[in-house]
Amino acid sequence: MDGHWPVTIDAGFYAVFHMIEALNALECRDAYTFADALDILERILAPRYLGQEFLGNYEYLFYFRRGALYGAHFPSPVAVARYAELCERMYAHVSAIVVEGEAAAGR
């Protein structure tokens, strides 16, 4: 997928981001901005459900994406592969918690 790294980076981040939003929605929350999303992640989701490691990894994704898509950097194929693998792990982690939450909420 040479030349498609912007898609990989964008899709990977938003897959994780929207799954986090799904977890928020189970408790009637929305993030209006990225800053808001990070506040909610730090204050509620990481301590209660997702863990501190997840929070650190989310920040890694956010700043990697910003630097690659908006900034001066062209990520190497190895860095993109590592990023994509991290997205997959994080997506699976949040997804499992969302499924548990849906079951607990009777949805």
Add this chain to the structure above:
Amino acid sequence: MPTVDVHVVKAEQCWALAQQYHAGKREEFLCVNLIVYAVGHWIEAALALQHKHPSAPARGVPHADREVLMRKFLVGAKWIEPEAADTYAELVAMRHTFADDGVQDRAFIEQYVRIAEPLVERLKRLIDDRSHRIRS
């Protein structure tokens, strides 16, 4: 901060991918994002020609500041028409719908591309013209 050339390379890459996704009727959401990135990089390339660059709010990305600088320095210097800045603001505002109000459908992306294409052509002409003047 990215140089003019880096902005142009990224803009062209994102626009080529957006056109590919649009033509293939693939992933409308990613196509919208790619258009926003392409337009944003062309705007920033023009700003970089004036040695200016938008900042991002804490924990955020630079969309709002980019529009402010576009109006102040590109429109203000008569490098581009105010309608171009209005179109950019419209594209950014329309893109917000994916976050707050569901997923874009085919009609949405067709309308989005129709709005974006003239702006893309205008920004490309601007960069070509101003780069040539500055470098010659």
